[in-house]
Amino acid sequence: MACQGNPMIRPGVFGRRGFLVAGSAAGLGLSLPELLMHQAAAEKKQYDFIKAKAKSVIHIFLPGGIAQQESFDPKPYSPLEYRGEMGTVKTNTGEVICNSLPRLAKQADKYCVIRSMSHGEAAHERGTHNMFTGYKPSPALQYPSFGAVVSHEYGPRNNLPAYICIPNVPNEYAGTGYLPSKYSGFALGADPARDDFKVRDLNLAGGVDADRFVRRREMLEKINQRFNSATSADNVSAMNTFYERAYGLLDTPAAKEAFDLSKEDAKMRDRYGRNQAGSRMLMARRLVEAGSRLVTLTYGSWDMHTNLTTGIKSQMPAFDQGVSALLEDLSERGMLDETLVMVTSEFGRTPKINADAGRDHWPKVFSVMLAGGGVKGGIIHGASDATATEPDSDPVSPADLATTMYHLLGIVADKELMAPGARPIEIVDGGKLVNNILV
Incomplete structure (x- = not known):
């Protein structure tokens, strides 16, 4: 059985490094107890090297697949059938993003955009799996979500659940996978935007x-x-x-x-927006401030195969207001440096507008936004090509993103946990740190 919580050492279970150590130690004539002692010391030294910069994560997931062109990666110089009808706005760092995000444009110094996210899964379920676990789907094993892993590694703080979902567990891939069910997310069970909201x-x-x-x-x-x-x-x-x-x-x-939004000042409620996006993001701030380690929230429906411009104009203003208020609020409270805010979706949208004035599924390249928690503000990492068809530089995989997130939390991403059948499985397999975005 895997060791739970910290320290991150599992006596008696060898990872890849352990077998390498075993091979070299045998030639030195070490006994098994001596070998285990040396391995434990080496692992502890390695794990102690990672110091957490983020105490908590707010994961904002936009289900359906938000269009990169109409959000963080506009293509103003491409033909109309590629760039779409939306325009651009200049950020306070001199970059441009879609004019659907005017408030966030004024706070670009607080966040980083990765414009070169990429994977190969064009189905909603498979793309969602990638972005909640860092793994490609497998018929042989259900992988744990980010929240379940964080709950497993660190446990509750201040009597608050380590992993909380707003308003409900968003999908089957946000669960515990092969980890025990006790690491499940705590779901509010109702939308905090409702007047009669009660957990x-x-x-x-x-x-x-x-x-x-x-x-x-x-x-x-x-x-x-x-x-x-x-x-x-x-x-x-x-x-x-x-x-x-x-x-x-x-x-x-x-x-x-x-969990009681009525404790918030009316002006703060208005600042976030008295709607689904604003109320969920304000609730997330309250929960990480009180001690929760990872809060996942969803907002909107971004699977816009038809009438894309209308859909963006309808759903984006509340998102723009809510995320902007969240970043400002965390910064003013001195919490942004220790809270990682991560905005993701399962994939992006096709480079070319379709016959129904929408965009279809496109996993080859899309964008995510990261802020706080050890991430540099005011930078763009990677790039898509001229029509947002594929990465032009520095592609980032879901495994890379997951590895970077865990690193910021002080969790070693290639640490092995125990799956059914006493199989050691790495938290993330093959991910690389996106070093360019780290403080």
């Missing part, structure tokens, strides 16, 4: 006071002790973990309060 299960049931709650909890623990001894099923262990975390939330007023 499920954060308050005692009607007629149950604190004393009655304690008695119920003690009774449940006695029953569970006998039941747990009779089974080792993952779902039973997970349920026990969920109960304990729920108790922690119920017993911690500050943790419960993090």
Whole structure:
């Protein structure tokens, strides 16, 4: 079974480096205990070398595949059928992005755009898998999402779930994969933009006071002790973990309060926008501020095969306002340097406008945005070619992006976790650090 949390050392489980060490040590006549001791010391030295720059991640996922041309990678000098109807706006760093993002244009010094993201999966499900796990889909194994891995490595903080999804777990690839179910994301269960928003299960049931709650909890623990001894099923262990975390939330007023948007000043609510995008992003800020390690939120539907310009003009303003407010707010609170904000989608859109005035799926090149948490602001990494057809320089894969994100969190991306059948599987296989964007 994999070691949980930190330190990141698994006694008795060899990774690739371990077998290399074993081969060389055998020639020196070391015993197995001596070999394990040397390996543990070497691994600890290696893992201690990575110092986390980000304490938390806010992952903003735009489902459907947002068009790079109508967002962060416009092509103003290409023919109309390629560049589309939208124009451009100059950023405060002298670059240009689509004029659908006027607020973000004024804050380009706070974020980095990777314009050379690339993978080969043109189906929504497979592209989503790539962007939530860093792996290509496999029929043999379900890989864990970023949030599940972070929850596994670090666990809860301040009695808040390590991994939270707004408003719900967005897709099947945002789950735990081969990791135990207890590392699942905590879903709010409702949209924080709703006037009647309330997070499920954060308050005692009607007629149950604190004393009655304690008695119920003690009774449940006695029953569970006998039941747990009779089974080792993952779902039973997970349920026990969920109960304990729920108790922690119920017993911690500050943790419960993090989910209450009514505690925010009305001007701050207006600043983010009283809509889905703004409310979800403001909630994400509250949750990482209170201690959650990775918050995933979704906004919009960007699968615009028809009437692309209309769709962009409808959905982009709330996104532009919400992300801009989030970056400003984090910066003003002194949180941006330790909070990684990551805006992704499953892929981009075709270089050429189709017959229905839309763009179709295109995984060969697209854009993502990163800010804070050890990422340089005010830079563009990589480039697409003149028609946004493929990378022109410095392509970045989902594995590279995942490796870089984990590195910023202080997690060694090629550390091996244990999959079913006692198979050691690397958190990310073959990813490279995107060093150019790191502070």
